[in-house]
Amino acid sequence: MNIKFHIQDLNFYFNNNKVLKLINFEIPANIILGIIGPSGSGKTTFLRALNRMNDLESGSRIEGQILFDGEDIYSSDYDVVALRKRVGMVFAMPVPLPMSIYDNIVYGPRLSGVNDKKRLDVLVEKSLTAAYLWDEVKDRLKTSAMRLSGGQQQRLCLARVLAMEPEVILLDEPCSGLDPISTAKIEDALTELKKEYTIILVTNNTKQAARVSDYTAFFLMGDLIEVGNTGQIFTSPNKTETNDYITGRFG
Numbered sequence: 001m002n003i004k005f006h007i008q009d010l011n012f013y014f015n016n017n018k019v020l021k022l023i024n025f026e027i028p029a030n031i032i033l034g035i036i037g038p039s040g041s042g043k044t045t046f047l048r049a050l051n052r053m054n055d056l057e058s059g060s061r062i063e064g065q066i067l068f069d070g071e072d073i074y075s076s077d078y079d080v081v082a083l084r085k086r087v088g089m090v091f092a093m094p095v096p097l098p099m100s101i102y103d104n105i106v107y108g109p110r111l112s113g114v115n116d117k118k119r120l121d122v123l124v125e126k127s128l129t130a131a132y133l134w135d136e137v138k139d140r141l142k143t144s145a146m147r148l149s150g151g152q153q154q155r156l157c158l159a160r161v162l163a164m165e166p167e168v169i170l171l172d173e174p175c176s177g178l179d180p181i182s183t184a185k186i187e188d189a190l191t192e193l194k195k196e197y198t199i200i201l202v203t204n205n206t207k208q209a210a211r212v213s214d215y216t217a218f219f220l221m222g223d224l225i226e227v228g229n230t231g232q233i234f235t236s237p238n239k240t241e242t243n244d245y246i247t248g249r250f251g
């Protein structure tokens with residue numbers, strides 16, 4: 001099995017507050033990893049550690065190693081800009097740019113030097129199709145993205161990440177503000193996308209992890225309590241904390 005990330009003895013601090021505690025596990029390629037756990041458990045911090053987004057927070061400090069395709073992403077000569085291109089991110093609140101649907105998608109590719117109109121057109125159709133949005137917007141690509149519904153905006157944000165042709169997609173509670181139909185479309189898109197990408201999905205909805213994840217990791221107060229096949233985690237977890245959380249006893 002091809003391993004995308006090796007996480008080794010990872011500790012993470014905000015000032016003196018240790019928010020990730022000695023995390024060790026591996027994330028295989030071409031799967032959906034669901035990350036569950038109550039609020040404040042370190043899920044977002046963990047996700048942002050994978051593409052060094054936390055570097056932007058003052059007072060943050062990391063110990064241990066994260067290897068991406070075998071390379072230590074925190075080594076001093078690692079190319080962070082290239083990393084963030086290879087490891088794209090979708091946030092909880094969709095934030096389209098105040099421009100057309102088309103321009104939203106081509107914004108990133110243009111910045112990274114793609115200017116050929118035909119190539120951009122292909123990228124737009126391909127990304128929107130993969131994000132399960134193409135059919136709904138193909139006749140109005142030049143209209144403002146701000147006019148899309150919340151669920152459509154979130155799929156647009158996914159399409160924007162796909163247009164950068166990453167290898168890994170990080171999603172932080174991408175469906176938290178969405179209705180069930182929009183949520184189902186995102187879930188269908190992710191299930192299709194894992195053939196080509198590695199997907200890491202933080203979700204506040206354990207049922208969502210049970211539905212779409214191949215592997216599930218349960219974080220609690222900065223500890224990785226348990227990680228394994230989603231079927232096993234949800235039917236016969238090894239730890240009582242996991243069982244209590246997935247059965248809704250807390251969270």
Ligand SMILES: Nc1ncnc2c1ncn2[C@@H]1O[C@H](COP(=O)(O)OP(=O)(O)O)[C@@H](O)[C@H]1O
Pocket residue numbers: 014019037038039040041042043044045046057
């Ligand atoms: N930028 C930050 N500065 C200081 N503390 C932070 C920052 N971001 C998160 N934290 C703290 O880190 C811990 C983990 O937060 P987070 O990763 O957001 O958890 P989750 O996503 O599971 O809700 C919390 O105690 C939170 O208050």
Ligand SMILES: [Mg+2]
Pocket residue numbers: 043044045172
């Ligand atoms: Mg969070």
